[in-house]
Amino acid sequence: MSPRRQVHLAVLAPGTDETTGWADPRTDPWTSFASFERLAQVAERGLFDFLLLDEGLRLPEHRGRIHDLEPVGRPEPAALLNALAGSTARLGLAATADTAFGEPYELARRIATLDHLSGGRAAWRVTATPDAAENFRPGADSEHSARTAEFVTVARLLWDSWTADGTPRPFAHRGRHFDIAGEFGLPRSPQGRPVVIHTGESEEIGELAAATADVLLTRPGPLEAARLRYARAQRRLAAYGRAPEGLRIMPGVTVALGDTAAEAQERAAGIRRQRVTPRYALYVLERLWGVDLSGHDPDGPLPAIAPRGRDADTLARVARWRALAQEKGLTSRETVIEASGRPSFVGTPDSVAAELHAHVREGAADGFLLAADGLEEFVDRVVPLLQVRGVFRTEYEGATLRSHLALSHPVGEG
Amino acid sequence: MSGLLHLAAAVDLPGCFDAEPYVELVRLAERGGLDFVTLDDSFGRPGPDALGVLSRAAPATRRIGLVPTVTTTYTEPFRVQAAVATLDRVSHGRAGWRIEVSTGEDEARLFGRRPAAPLRALWQEAGEVADVAAKLWDSWEDDAELRDAPGGRFLDRDRLHHVDFTGTAFSVRGPSTAPRPPQGHPVRVADATGSQARSVAARYADVALVRAATPAQATAVRDELRALAAGAGRDPDGVRVLVSLLVDLGDGERAAEPGHGGGGPRPTARGPLYRGGPVDLAELIAGWHADGVTDGFHLVPVEPRRDLERLVNGTVALLQHRALFRTFYPGSTLREHLGLARPANRYAGTGGAS
Numbered sequence: 001m002s003p004r005r006q007v008h009l010a011v012l013a014p015g016t017d018e019t020t021g022w023a024d025p026r027t028d029p030w031t032s033f034a035s036f037e038r039l040a041q042v043a044e045r046g047l048f049d050f051l052l053l054d055e056g057l058r059l060p061e062h063r064g065r066i067h068d069l070e071p072v073g074r075p076e077p078a079a080l081l082n083a084l085a086g087s088t089a090r091l092g093l094a095a096t097a098d099t100a101f102g103e104p105y106e107l108a109r110r111i112a113t114l115d116h117l118s119g120g121r122a123a124w125r126v127t128a129t130p131d132a133a134e135n136f137r138p139g140a141d142s143e144h145s146a147r148t149a150e151f152v153t154v155a156r157l158l159w160d161s162w163t164a165d166g167t168p169r170p171f172a173h174r175g176r177h178f179d180i181a182g183e184f185g186l187p188r189s190p191q192g193r194p195v196v197i198h199t200g201e202s203e204e205i206g207e208l209a210a211a212t213a214d215v216l217l218t219r220p221g222p223l224e225a226a227r228l229r230y231a232r233a234q235r236r237l238a239a240y241g242r243a244p245e246g247l248r249i250m251p252g253v254t255v256a257l258g259d260t261a262a263e264a265q266e267r268a269a270g271i272r273r274q275r276v277t278p279r280y281a282l283y284v285l286e287r288l289w290g291v292d293l294s295g296h297d298p299d300g301p302l303p304a305i306a307p308r309g310r311d312a313d314t315l316a317r318v319a320r321w322r323a324l325a326q327e328k329g330l331t332s333r334e335t336v337i338e339a340s341g342r343p344s345f346v347g348t349p350d351s352v353a354a355e356l357h358a359h360v361r362e363g364a365a366d367g368f369l370l371a372a373d374g375l376e377e378f379v380d381r382v383v384p385l386l387q388v389r390g391v392f393r394t395e396y397e398g399a400t401l402r403s404h405l406a407l408s409h410p411v412g413e414g
Numbered sequence: 415m416s417g418l419l420h421l422a423a424a425v426d427l428p429g430c431f432d433a434e435p436y437v438e439l440v441r442l443a444e445r446g447g448l449d450f451v452t453l454d455d456s457f458g459r460p461g462p463d464a465l466g467v468l469s470r471a472a473p474a475t476r477r478i479g480l481v482p483t484v485t486t487t488y489t490e491p492f493r494v495q496a497a498v499a500t501l502d503r504v505s506h507g508r509a510g511w512r513i514e515v516s517t518g519e520d521e522a523r524l525f526g527r528r529p530a531a532p533l534r535a536l537w538q539e540a541g542e543v544a545d546v547a548a549k550l551w552d553s554w555e556d557d558a559e560l561r562d563a564p565g566g567r568f569l570d571r572d573r574l575h576h577v578d579f580t581g582t583a584f585s586v587r588g589p590s591t592a593p594r595p596p597q598g599h600p601v602r603v604a605d606a607t608g609s610q611a612r613s614v615a616a617r618y619a620d621v622a623l624v625r626a627a628t629p630a631q632a633t634a635v636r637d638e639l640r641a642l643a644a645g646a647g648r649d650p651d652g653v654r655v656l657v658s659l660l661v662d663l664g665d666g667e668r669a670a671e672p673g674h675g676g677g678g679p680r681p682t683a684r685g686p687l688y689r690g691g692p693v694d695l696a697e698l699i700a701g702w703h704a705d706g707v708t709d710g711f712h713l714v715p716v717e718p719r720r721d722l723e724r725l726v727n728g729t730v731a732l733l734q735h736r737a738l739f740r741t742f743y744p745g746s747t748l749r750e751h752l753g754l755a756r757p758a759n760r761y762a763g764t765g766g767a768s
Contacts, residue, residue: 033504037473056496056591059574066589068569073559073593075500076493082469083504085433102490105457105524113463117433117470134587135492168460180526185460186431277566 007360007391008248008367008405009383010050010094011043011375014071033083036075039372040084043091046379047393049404050092050123051084052197052369053077057098057132062283063292069280078110085118092401094123094197100144101136104154104178111194112159112186120190120400123215125197126152126208145204147177152196152212158184159193164411191400192410201229210236213247214407217369220251220344226364248366248405253344255370257377261347268346271373272337281333284340288317298333301325353385360391419703419739420654420710420752422481423725425451427718431462433470439722440471443478446726447740449751450479452512452603452712457488458521465497472505479748481510481603486543487536488516488525492586495547502595507747510601510621511547513614515540535582537610542581544618548599549577552759553589556598575761598756601748605658606639607685616642616653620754623658627679627686629707632657636708654709654752657702662689662716663724687716692728699729700738 013036043051056074060067077095085093095114097107107124115122128148133139154173161171161184172181198209199217209216216233220226234244256271258264276284278298286293290308302325307318325335345352359365370378386392393404402409425439436453443451455464464482472480480501484494494511502509515536516522522530531539555573562568577588599620606615606622615622616639624639626632632655640650659679678698679686688695702708715721733739745751 033473033506057492058587059589059591066569066571066574068567068571071568072591073554074591075503076497076592078463079465079469079497079500080504082466083472086437086470086473102493103488103525103527106489109457110463110466113466116431116462117466119433134585136490136586137584178526180524182520182524183460185457186462279566 004389004391005360005366006393006406007356007386008250009046009048009392010052010092010250010367010369011039011048011372012252012369013039013051013053014372033080036080036084037087039375040088040091042376042379044088046375046383047396048091049367050094050121050195050401051081052094052123052125053081053096055096055098055127057101057129058135063286067283069277069283078114081122082114082117085114085121090121090396090399090404092121092123092195092404093118094125094195096125096127098127098129098132099148099151100128100130100132101139104151105158105180105182105184107151108155108158109185111155112184112189115189115191115194116186120402122189122191123195123197123401124155125199125217126213127199143177145208149208149211150175150177152208154178154180156193156196156212159188160410162187164188188411191402195401195405195407206233206236209233209247210240210242214402214405215248215250218249218251218365220253223359223362223364226251226359227362230364246407248407250367250369251344251365252369252371255352255374255378255382256343256346257349257352257374257381258346259348261351264346264348268343271343272340276333276337276340278333281336284336285332288314288321290314296332299331302332302335349381349385353382353389356382357386357389357391417709418753419699419733420449420656421446421699421730421733421739422450422452422479422656422710422712423448423722424454424712424714425718425722426454426714429460433467435719436467437471437474439718440468440475440478440480442722442726444475446730447734447743448478448726448730449710450481450508450510450601450748452481453483454512455483455485455514456521457485457516457524458518465501468509469501469504472501472508475505475508477508477743477746477751479508479510479601479751480505481512481601481748483512483514485514485516486540487531488521488527491543491546491584492550492590494543495550496590496592498547498600499551499590499592499595502597502600503592507596507749509595509597510603510748512603512605513540513544513619514605533608533610537614539581539583540611541614541617542579542584544602544604544614546577546579546581546586548602548618548757549579549760550586550588550590551595551599552761553577554592554594555759555762556594559593572765575764594759597747597749598759601752601754606635606655607658612639613642615639617646617648619653620749621654621656621752623656623712624708625658625685627681629702629705632702632707652754654754656710656712657708658685658712658714660685660687660714660716661695661721661725662687663692663695663721663728664717665689665691685714692724693732695725696729696732700733700736703738 059072081093081095111124128144130144166187168183195214197215198213256268281298423443453464468480468482498511519530553575558573560570574589579586601620603621604615604619606612607625624635636655643650679688734741
């Protein structure tokens with residue numbers, strides 16, 4: 001193993017998050033396979049650990065109507081990643097699959113299939129979205145976090161059920177949410193077991209991740225706060241009897257690059273201006289105010305009326321925005337732009353590489369999940385600088401996702 | 415029969431969990447110009463997820479139709495339709511879906527929700543899944559994705575539709591999270607041999623597979639299917655009926671056994687089995703098709719690696735030589751291979767349900 005802590009990199013395929021620059025006319029049609037294929041190939045050229053795909057369970061709605069301002073529409077992740085397994089050779093392929101609906105046997109089989117067909121490059125990103133019930137068989141109940149924990153336990157039981165030499169063994173599980181028995185349909189995968197990814201900062205997720213995750217995706221934060229969170233996750237791991245190197249912690253980040261610091265700042269601002277169209281500004285205001293603002297002028301001042309929601313968070317946020325607008329003399333739209341999130345890392349390739357390295361060196365992260373926007377530029381300009389620093393691979397050393405992540409391969413006891 | 419001959423083959427490889435052997439078989443079938451390959455699937459025996467395998471084969475092939483079995487008993491209808499739509503997307507319009515049910519207590523125990531239901535209930539549900547899937551494929555009109563950057567709108571929500579489907583065991587509100595697939599509706603395939611499955615096939619299938627050992631049997635099932643389809647308000651010419659045969663080409667042209675009728679199929683426990691040479695098989699295919707017995711054949715090799723090669727290089731080559739089967743693909747989608755039109759969207763022009 002290299003003496004320096006290595007950086008791990010992953011990319012999130014474009015989706016319904018607000019970092020997505022779909023309005024850029026240079027981008028491909030939203031759901032074309034070619035655009036996913038190109039993204040995967042750029043990530044593989046950049047020697048990334050894995051590509052992550054989200055799952056769509058229902059279309060987002062706003063005020064009783066389908067939300068039409070941001071990209072929606074998603075392929076089924078496992079099917080798409082199986083296809084991408086044929087267009088890539090080493091890149092890890094992470095499929096989001098929800099536990100609020102569906103059955104462990106079916107999901108474990110779907111992910112294990114991807115793992116076999118990709119030669120051991122699959123990951124399962126666990127989510128639980130009970131609010132999509134309108135599209136599914138009765139599944140999740142009020143205990144959905146307990147159901148999720150049991151779901152993951154059962155999936156691992158199934159993946160581990162065959163012996164290392166390829167003999168099926170019967171499994172049986174009887175729990176609060178699942179009571180199943182039989183034989184699983186697939187042997188152990190080339191990486192022993194698919195990689196398990198959890199997402200979030202809550203206590204519940206922290207415990208679940210400490211018990212079963214190989215990768216934990218978190219929110220980005222300043223170095224010191226991230227270090228504290230990282231240390232807490234490490235302590236949790238120890239409580240479950242796991243070694244610190246058994247869990248990779250990767251915040252989801254966005255990057256804006258420029259030839260100079262000023263240019264990078266300008267690009268970051270430009271991205272926000274482009275995203276917050278007048279219509280989008282109204283949508284954000286309607287969400288905060290909780291009322292119909294269709295007659296409101298986005299280029300005029302903030303709505304004078306009080307928000308419908310009387311909760312402390314809403315009132316504090318509205319007060320903050322009013323103060324911001326007043327102080328800088330901003331219109332509604334300008335206020336939304338000013339208040340919207342900034343990229344996590346803004347600067348020249350050199351300074352961004354240094355900052356990313358610092359987070360890993362100082363024990364604040366093991367790596368980063370990048371938004372897909374600007375991936376090619378990141379691969380061309382930042383990855384080589386990480387390599388020069390000796391903290392990112394110059395070629396794939398192994399064939400499996402576990403080997404990219406420097407995780408041990410579980411083996412079945414005979 | 416007036417129509418073109420259609421040929422499909424199964425690429426089942428029991429005990430195979432790796433991609434490459436499947437991809438090789440699909441490529442071989444594509445070299446023969448076959449309409450589509452099928453890959454069977456069941457939770458009740460070892461094997462990979464069939465839709466996953468054929469998704470893996472999609473970028474490695476260009477024209478051949480890809481028809482995995484996807485069961486409806488223990489799966490989520492919403493995910494099934496999204497997965498089939500995604501296969502259609504990654505294959506640029508070559509996806510089909512062979513609708514099947516999960517039977518028996520062993521499979522029921524893998525899920526632990528309910529005891530195995532009777533066949534009638536299972537196929538009733540399968541019909542509902544086939545129905546809601548097509549509604550969800552239509553829930554996005556083809557041009558729903560606007561990407562109107564100046565106006566800041568990604569979607570035209572007037573072209574998205576709730577399906578508000580309520581079945582006996584599940585309900586789905588919609589719309590789908592996946593846009594309308596390239597073929598509009600990927601091709602739905604069902605084995606119409608059993609009577610429960612046959613009524614679902616007559617209502618919803620674009621391709622019906624029938625296991626028949628004689629021309630008379632095949633004709634009878636075909637006539638019944640067409641009548642059922644007409645009774646359900648469909649144009650019977652919108653259903654392709656293919657005779658499904660097990661084929662064993664292991665012993666060459668001399669294999670016709672006594673009582674085999676010159677290489678004709680014999681009934682077996684697994685369905686009608688043709689055992690003989692590739693040339694006699696070509697004769698059988700040409701003869702039944704010329705007599706109007708069937709639109710074509712779905713051939714299930716007993717020994718896939720061996721028999722599919724003999725099928726393509728022997729039987730298919732001979733049919734091509736006699737100008738009875740295509741030598742190249744004039745179309746690019748599975749619907750085009752089958753001569754089936756791209757369906758209109760049932761919701762087009764109705765205004766958004768959002």
